[in-house]
Amino acid sequence: MKDEIAGGNAMEQEATYRGTVYPWQCDHVGHMNIMWYVGKFDEANWNLFARLGLTPSYLRISGRGMAAVQQNIAYKRELLAGDIVEIRSHLLEIRDKSIRFRHDMTNAETGELAATCEITGVHMDRQFRKSAPFADCIREAALKHLAEPAEV
Template identity: 50%
Template sequence: MLETYRGVVYPHQLDHMGHMNVQWYTSKFDEATWHLFSSVGLTNEYMVKNSCGMAALEQKTTYEAELMPGDLVCVKSEVLEVKNKTLRFKHYMYNTETQALCATTELLAVHLDRIKRKGVKLPEFVSQSVLLQEA
């Protein structure tokens, strides 16, 4: 798996029960997503130049262990499936100091034409990049 995020839990990210609120899990996973996309060639430069983008179609998150203020966080990611227009991938969030798995999220995203606002075929280099990462 590829490391796609590294950060820390800040006090302003807590909910009224004293642990990291679910919105921040989603935020950290979202930042990891852009690093994962870039690693397979779906860079910001590519998206701007080609008027393309990626949009989430499905997301399933599981919470395994609480994260508290000051906890160091690492997200590792993997591509599970590349289809014609879609990419399925999974993120794993760990407490860096304890190595405990804290949360996972699996997403299905579609490659889209931002002008036509519809799904379009993923470029061939995405599949090739995924195969290289698996080797």
């Protein structure tokens, strides 16, 4: 697997979500309703997590989970029925028990930025319902994908 592509890391270059805006996802104004932005960003979350080793299998076997504790969405341009949507994700920060990342949603045809979403998520122990440190292998994978690597 290539770690570097055209000056950015592989995660930044590969979409974490691609899909279409369907007519039933549009509201009375004619553009995609906000509930669907959240859903598409959520789907990108799981693709991003899998790239870091937080796969469904890992989460099931380890008894771990991820929980969003903060989510901020900025809407830039409307998306209409039939538009092709692409999301690219950028890991901004990894801490002992939390992760912060940003999704950029674009209209894949025009390249226009439609929305951004910054999320802070917490790694948790599902049995005790408390935050838990990331496994070393997850932290190591995440450090390789930081959008702006921390200075050593």
